[in-house]
Every structure is written in structure tokens, then in C-alpha cells.
Amino acid sequence: MKILVTVKEVAEVEDEFEISGGDIAEQYLEYDLNEWDDYAVEEAVQISEAEDDVEVVTATIGPERAEETIRMALAKGADRAVRVWDDDIESAGKLDVETKAELLAGVVEEEDPDLVLTGVQAGDESNGATGVTLAEKIGFEWAAVVNQLDLDIEGGVANVHRELEGGVEELTEVESPAVLTIQSGINEPRYASLRGIRQAQSKPLDVKSLDDVGLSADDLESSLAQTDMYEPESEGDATVWSGDAEETAGQLAEFLRDKGVVEG
Amino acid sequence: MSDVLAIAEHRRGELRDVSLEMVTAGRDLADQTGGDLHLAVISGDVDDYATQVNREGVDAIHTVEYGEEFNHDVYTQAIEQLYADLDPQYLLAPNSVNGMDYAPAVAEGLSLPLVTDAVDLEEDGGLTVTREQYGGKVETTIDVEEDHAAVTIRPAEWAQAEGDGDADIEAFDADIDESEIQSTVTGFEEVAGGDVDISEADFLISIGRGIDEEENITLIEALVEATDATLSSSRPIVDNGWLPANRQVGQSGKVVTPDVYIAIGISGAVQHVAGMKGADTIVAINTDPNAPIWDLADYGIEDDLFEVVPALIEEFGGDVPDV
Ligand SMILES: Cc1cc2nc3c(=O)[nH]c(=O)nc-3n(C[C@H](O)[C@H](O)[C@H](O)COP(=O)(O)OP(=O)(O)OC[C@H]3O[C@@H](n4cnc5c(N)ncnc54)[C@H](O)[C@@H]3O)c2cc1C
Numbered sequence: 001m002k003i004l005v006t007v008k009e010v011a012e013v014e015d016e017f018e019i020s021g022g023d024i025a026e027q028y029l030e031y032d033l034n035e036w037d038d039y040a041v042e043e044a045v046q047i048s049e050a051e052d053d054v055e056v057v058t059a060t061i062g063p064e065r066a067e068e069t070i071r072m073a074l075a076k077g078a079d080r081a082v083r084v085w086d087d088d089i090e091s092a093g094k095l096d097v098e099t100k101a102e103l104l105a106g107v108v109e110e111e112d113p114d115l116v117l118t119g120v121q122a123g124d125e126s127n128g129a130t131g132v133t134l135a136e137k138i139g140f141e142w143a144a145v146v147n148q149l150d151l152d153i154e155g156g157v158a159n160v161h162r163e164l165e166g167g168v169e170e171l172t173e174v175e176s177p178a179v180l181t182i183q184s185g186i187n188e189p190r191y192a193s194l195r196g197i198r199q200a201q202s203k204p205l206d207v208k209s210l211d212d213v214g215l216s217a218d219d220l221e222s223s224l225a226q227t228d229m230y231e232p233e234s235e236g237d238a239t240v241w242s243g244d245a246e247e248t249a250g251q252l253a254e255f256l257r258d259k260g261v262v263e264g
Numbered sequence: 265m266s267d268v269l270a271i272a273e274h275r276r277g278e279l280r281d282v283s284l285e286m287v288t289a290g291r292d293l294a295d296q297t298g299g300d301l302h303l304a305v306i307s308g309d310v311d312d313y314a315t316q317v318n319r320e321g322v323d324a325i326h327t328v329e330y331g332e333e334f335n336h337d338v339y340t341q342a343i344e345q346l347y348a349d350l351d352p353q354y355l356l357a358p359n360s361v362n363g364m365d366y367a368p369a370v371a372e373g374l375s376l377p378l379v380t381d382a383v384d385l386e387e388d389g390g391l392t393v394t395r396e397q398y399g400g401k402v403e404t405t406i407d408v409e410e411d412h413a414a415v416t417i418r419p420a421e422w423a424q425a426e427g428d429g430d431a432d433i434e435a436f437d438a439d440i441d442e443s444e445i446q447s448t449v450t451g452f453e454e455v456a457g458g459d460v461d462i463s464e465a466d467f468l469i470s471i472g473r474g475i476d477e478e479e480n481i482t483l484i485e486a487l488v489e490a491t492d493a494t495l496s497s498s499r500p501i502v503d504n505g506w507l508p509a510n511r512q513v514g515q516s517g518k519v520v521t522p523d524v525y526i527a528i529g530i531s532g533a534v535q536h537v538a539g540m541k542g543a544d545t546i547v548a549i550n551t552d553p554n555a556p557i558w559d560l561a562d563y564g565i566e567d568d569l570f571e572v573v574p575a576l577i578e579e580f581g582g583d584v585p586d587v
Contacts (some may be wrong), residue, residue, distance in 0.1 A: 013398045015552040020328035024398065076466060097368070120364075125397055127380050128359075132368035141446040142336075144365035161453070164275065164361045165515050165538075169453045175446040175479040181364075185503035223377045223410040226393070231554065232403045238548065248565040252547065255563060259545070261467040261524050262491045262580065 001051065001153060003044040004113035005078065006131070007103055008034040008060045009069040010124040019229050023094075033069045036119025040182040042189040043149060044117050045077035051153065055079050059107045063090065063102055067205060074200035076193035081109055086209040092220040094125075099220055101133035106213025108138045115158070116179040120145050128181075135179035143174045147183040265411075266299030270356040272317050273363070274308050275307065275334065276452065278518060279316045281419070282358040285424035289385060289417050291321035292354050297353055300324065303431070306342050307331045311433070320427030326350075326436040336366040337445040342438040343370050349436070354391065359416035361516075371414040379406050380416045391415075399533055400556035411465035420538060458510040461518075465494035468522045470513055470540070472498035474529015474550065474569055478506045482585045483573055484528065490582025498530045514539035529569050532557030549573075 009031050017028035033041075041058065048054035056078040060070050070081045089095070095103075108116065116138075118131035128144075135142035147157055147169065148161035156176040161169040163183050174180070194201070208217060213264050241251040256262040270290040271284040287303070296302040299427035300323035305313045310327035318325060328342045343366070347355060355374075357367040359381045371378035384394035384405070391408040393415055462468060469491070471484050481501075488495045495511060502512040513520055515535035525543035530536060532548075532555055540546070541560060550568050558564065565572050574584045 011398070013401055015554060017401075017554070019402065024402065097380075099370070101372070123399065126399075128364050129368040129371075129378060129380050132365065133372045133378070136369040136372040142365075142369070143447065145361045162361065163516050164366070164452075166519070167455050167517060168275075169455055170449055173448045173450060176383075184499065189503060194270045223408060224379065225407045225409055226404050226405050228405040229397070229402050231401070232396075232514060232559075234559055236559040236561055238558055238564045240564050240566055245567055245571035245575045248567060249572050249579055252563070252565060252572075252576060253579035255547075256524065257492065259524060262493075 001053060001115070002055045002057060002111065002113040003047060004108060004111055004116045005037070005040050005044045005056060005058050005072050005073070006116070006118040007037045007041065007060045007070060007121045008119070009060065009062050009066040010034040012123070019231070020256065022030055022226060022229050024229075027134070031065065031069065033072055034119050034122045036121060036123070038189045039184050039186050040117040040119050041073045041076055041078060042187045043182055045152060046187060048077065057082065057111055057113070059084070059101050059104055061085065061089070061095065070205060071197075071200045072192055074203045074205070075196040076190055077196065078203075080204040082111070082206050082208055084208045088210055088217040088220060094096055094215075094226060095220065096224045097127050097129045097133055098223045099222060100130050101137050102215065102219055103213060104130070104134050105137040106215055107208070108134070109214060114177050115151070116140065116177075118181050120181045120183050131179050131181035138179075140177045140179045141175045141209050142179040143166060143172055144181045145183050146180045147186045149180065149186065223239075265351055265353050266297040267300045267302055267352040268294040268297065268299060268356060269304060269347065269350055269352040271307045271339070271358070272303055272313060273358050273360055274313050275362075277308065279313050280358075280360070281424060282360055282419045283317050283402065284424035285419065285422040286356055286417055287317060287319050287322055288360060288422040291425065293354060293356070293385050293387055298569060299353060302326060302350055302352060304328065304343065304346055304436075306339055307333060307335070314433045318429040318431050319425040319431065320429050321425060322429045322431040323556045325431045325433045327433060328436050328438045330438065330440050333449050334362050335445065335447060335449060336369065337364075337447055338440055339366045340369050341440050341444060342436075344373050345438050347374055353412055355414040357414065357416050359418050362425060363416050367414060374414070376412050376414040377408055377410055378414045378416075379408065381418050382415050383418050383421050385415065396534070399531055401554055418534065442489050451520060458508060460494065460510060462494055462496045462511060462513065463518045463520050463545070465496075465520065466523045467491070467493045467514075467574060468496045468524070468543075469493040469526045469528065470496040470498065470530060471501060471528050472530030473500045475501070481506055481587045483570075483587050486582050486585050487573055487577050490577050490580035498536050527557055527561070528573065530557055531555045532560060536577055
């Protein structure tokens with residue numbers, strides 16, 4: 001059995017930042033493995049540890065910089081990695097959901113997995129739609145926002161809990177092959193061990209071009225254009241207490257006493 | 265072709281609020297396109313739901329009777345057929361957990377560009393969608409360079425539509441192919457019971473990822489003890505297993521409405537805010553002046569929690585633990 005896990009390197013923004021050229025200026029960004037994908041990788045690795053003959057392959061759309069993040073997923077137990085990138089993708093700029101799903105569908109075509117795990121969303125763009133779009137493209141069944149997974153490999157069914165709003169979970173049987181978008185908290189992602197990190201260096205990490213995944217530059221065209229990015233005007237009018245910690249703590253304490261929520 | 269089709273949402277016999285919010289968003293958009301607002305109600309007691317969403321501004325309601333609860337394979341087929349029949353310009357769905365489960369598939373199936381989690385919609389010969397990125401630190405505007413689009417709407421962003429409507433309610437005869445239904449909902453489970461009910465508390469001290477390490481929670485526990493507050497948290501703290509699920513505030517946790525809510529090291533992500541925006545007074549302790557929590561806070565301290573919290577514990581005569 002083969003599990004494909006989509007892994008994105010996401011940008012995190014520093015507290016103070018500037019926007020230039022329609023995006024946050026590069027020097028204020030730090031890159032890391034997407035929080036939700038970390039849980040998806042862990043889920044796949046746990047299945048591979050519990051069952052015989054399970055291969056875990058990660059798929060990433062991203063520049064060379066992303067290899068550090070991909071190696072992290074390999075260090076946590078994925079077997080090998082595919083990274084899709086070339087000059088055309090580089091010059092296409094930000095990709096929309098449909099394009100990302102198209103590229104990933106190319107990888108699925110090549111790899112022919114039995115199960116695809118993605119994160120519910122990526123922490124930077126928060127589209128929360130790539131996994132389900134991919135499912136529809138490749139003709140897999142799917143479930144979004146899965147916070148419990150019990151795979152019945154022989155029965156060809158994934159028994160999942162979908163985490164709905166307000167502390168309610170939906171129990172669903174999903175026929176394989178399927179795409180499941182994984183919610184944070186489904187497991188406890190491991191830290192990469194030193195041994196894992198060493199081993200990851202020698203695991204295969206293949207770079208695929210558009211052509212390799214059966215696409216061309218035309219497929220990158222998008223009908224969505226990001227025209228502006230700005231800091232939203234603060235809707236708040238908070239009273240911010242100033243001074244050192246003792247002073248501000250003193251003011252908060254006084255406020256809480258005045259409010260009557262704390263005595264003494 | 266200037267019409268708007270919006271999909272209502274219900275769960276376990278109840279219409280969800282976002283359905284009425286979509287009436288507002290959909291009416292506003294249809295006014296801009298100069299078209300009609302159609303609603304679709306799929307599965308469950310459709311007549312009851314149709315009556316409930318029949319608010320002022322709705323032109324037509326289409327009901328699809330099939331099964332009880334949400335099933336994305338039913339929704340996908342029904343919506344695609346309705347879309348073909350009505351030929352609307354824009355399709356609106358909620359950016360709820362179920363919306364996330366069908367809207368991308370419908371958009372893909374209908375070859376519609378998809379923009380998710382919209383907080384604003386402008387149509388002036390073309391659709392411009394406003395949405396947030398980077399955890400709410402920035403907003404972006406997205407121009408749709410096609411005549412048609414699917415958009416999911418952020419819950420609680422638009423007001424619920426009021427006033428009785430006089431829309432025609434019509435049954436739509438969708439042709440649901442059962443062999444395409446490859447997911448089966450077998451039940452529901454309520455989670456997060458246990459020792460405390462944070463939704464009953466008058467004074468909550470809530471911690472987020474800013475606490476950094478599990479050991480540091482003792483610091484907040486000391487503050488909670490010194491002030492006789494109740495401890496709650498954002499999601500990552502529960503995901504990490506540092507606190508039990510019944511302490512989680514937010515979309516997938518509890519909705520709380522205390523007199524005072526102190527958010528310590530919590531950024532104020534939309535799913536968190538969904539659970540605490542009803543608090544009477546919100547106090548933020550956060551090092552980041554750009555964190556979205558400041559949009560809600562009434563009071564705040566822009567400083568390191570590891571400086572402020574010990575000082576606060578001492579103010580109330582508590583013992584500051586070593587962390
Ligand atoms: C479907 C779905 C459902 C979700 N449901 C929920 C939910 O129910 N509840 C929920 O909370 N989240 C939920 N989330 C997650 C949500 O999107 C955010 O990821 C989460 O709320 C972030 O938690 P946080 O604010 O603690 O962490 P972060 O966003 O990482 O923020 C940490 C904050 O701490 C501040 N900080 C760091 N160090 C310090 C310091 N020393 N002193 C002071 N401040 C400091 C930082 O400036 C930052 O603002 C959900 C997400 C999805 C996709």
C-alpha cells in the first residue's frame with residue numbers, strides 16, 4: 001500500500017513587517033512545515049508502522065528552499081519525497097488552489113497511491129480547499145477535516161471522524177481510494193530523532209518539472225488575480241496599559257478588582 | 265445569468281446561522297449584479313428549513329429531498345444539477361466544515377474559479393473578493409477574471425437576514441446517482457465533556473501557543489488560583505495534549521460569554537474568536553502589536569507574558585512558580 005502525503009512549506013510572518021510588491025517583504029518571513037501537514041505526515045507514518053508494506057511518499061510544490069522542510073518530513077519517517085518545481089512554476093508566482101491541485105494530480109498519476117493525506121489548510125494562505133479539489137480531479141472519494149482515522153485496508157474503507165463545529169464529530173465511512181484532509185490534534189506529531197535526520201539525508205527526493213507531471217505552462221494560468229494586500233485597519237480601540245510589567249500588571253489588577261471579578 | 269445561488273446549511277434537525285448570513289451576503293451581491301437570489305435547501309426536513317430561510321430579499325427557494333443529513337456526494341450532485349438548471353452567475357456556500365467538504369468539489373466539477381473564506385464581496389462588472397491571509401494579519405483582494413465563480417463565505421461576518429420573505433418554494437427533482445455516493449455518515453458524537461464547563465464561567469483566563477512549553481502552564485495555573493478564575497485555552501494547547509478538550513474555546517470547542525476573558529499569548533485566529541467574541545470585556549496580553557486579537561480587545565498589555573504574569577500573580581498575593 002502506498003500513502004501520498006502533501007507537504008507544504010509555509011511562510012510565517014514576524015510581529016513587525018512591511019508589505020511590498022503585493023506581498024509581505026521576504027525579510028519578515030520565516031519558513032516552516034505547515035502545522036496541519038505535520039499531523040498528516042505523522043498519521044501516515046503511524047499507519048506504515050502498524051501495517052506491513054506501507055510506503056509513505058511526500059509531495060511538495062516548492063522551490064529548492066523547501067527541501068529543508070521536506071527532509072524534516074523524511075526524518076519523521078516518510079520514505080521518499082517528490083518536489084514539483086521548475087522555471088515556469090517559479091515565474092508563475094502564487095498558484096491558486098486549482099493549479100496546485102492540478103500539479104498534485106500529476107504526482108498522483110505517477111505514483112498511484114491508495115490513500116492521499118493532506119492538511120486541512122495551509123497556515124499562510126488558509127484556502128482549506130486543495131485536498132478536496134484534488135480528490136475531485138483524480139476521482140477519489142474524500143473527507144474534509146478528519147480528526148480520527150481508522151483504516152480498514154481489507155475492507156477498502158476509511159472510518160473517520162470529521163470534526164464539525166461546536167464539539168460535534170461526524171462518523172463517516174469513506175470508500176478507498178480516498179483523499180483525507182487531516183485536522184490538527186489527530187495525533188501527536190513526533191520530533192525528528194537525530195538518527196532520523198541522518199537517515200533522511202540519504203532518502204530519495206526527486207524533483208519533477210511541469211513536463212514530468214504531464215503539464216505545461218498553460219496549465220498554470222489562473223483566473224484569480226491578487227490585486228492588493230494590506231494591513232486591515234484595526235477595528236479595535238483597546239486601552240493599552242503602558243509601563244513596565246509591574247506597572248501594567250498593577251493596572252490590570254486594579255481593573256479586575258474594580259470589575260469585581262477578583263477579590264483581594 | 266446575473267443570479268446568485270446560495271446553499272443553506274443545517275445539521276441534526278437545525279438550520280445553522282450561517283444560512284441566514286448567506287441570505288444577507290447573497291442579497292447584497294445580487295443587488296450588485298442586478299439578479300435574483302436563489303437558495304437551495306438539500307436533505308433533511310427541507311420544507312421546514314425553506315420556511316426558515318424565507319427571509320426578505322430571497323427570490324426563490326429550491327428544495328432537494330434526499331436523506332436526512334449532509335452528505336457531500338448528494339450535495340455535489342444536487343448543486344451541480346441546480347446550477348445547470350438555474351445558470352446563476354455566482355455560487356455561494358458557507359466556509360463551514362461541511363462547506364469545506366463540498367464547495368471545492370462542486371467548483372472543480374463545474375470548472376468554476378473558487379475563492380474561500382470571503383469577508384467581503386464587491387461586484388462591479390467583475391467580482392472582487394476580500395479575504396485574510398497569514399492568520400488574519402493581512403487582507404488581500406482577489407479579482408475573479410471570469411464571469412462565474414464559487415465563493416465560500418466566512419461565518420459570522422455578515423448579519424443574519426431578518427424580515428419575512430415571500431419567495432416561491434419549489435421542489436427540485438435532482439437525479440441522485442446512488443453509485444456515486446461513496447461516503448456514509450453513520451452517526452455523531454459529542455466530545456469534550458468532563459469536570460468543568462468553561463461556558464458557565466464568569467471569569468476566564470485563557471492561554472495560547474505563546475506559553476511555549478507544557479511546563480510553563482504551571483505559571484498560568486498559579487495565576488488562575490490567585491484570582492479564582494477558570495482556565496481555558498486556544499486549540500494548539502489542546503492539540504498538544506497540555507490541557508483536556510473541554511478547555512478549548514472556539515469554533516470546534518466551546519462558545520464562552522464570561523464577564524472578563526483574558527487572552528494570554530493567543531493571536532485571535534477567526535476560529536478562536538468564534539468562541540469568545542461574546543465575552544463582555546476582553547483583555548489581551550500579547551507581544552505582537554499586529555495580532556488580530558487587538559481588534560477585539562477592550563484592554564491590553566503589549567508585553568511578554570513571562571514578565572506580566574508573574575507580576576500579576578504577586579499583585580494578588582500568589583506564589584510565582586519557577587518556570
Ligand atoms: C477547522 C478549524 C477549526 C479550528 N478550531 C479552533 C478552535 O476551536 N479554537 C482555536 O483556538 N483554534 C481553532 N483553530 C485553529 C486556529 O486557526 C489557530 O491556529 C489557533 O487558534 C491559534 O492558536 P494561538 O492563538 O494560541 O496560537 P498562535 O496563532 O500561534 O498565536 C500565539 C500568540 O502568542 C503571542 N506570543 C508569543 N509569545 C508570547 C509571549 N512571550 N508573551 C505574550 N505573547 C506571546 C504571539 O504574538 C501570537 O499572537 C481551528 C482551525 C481550523 C482550520
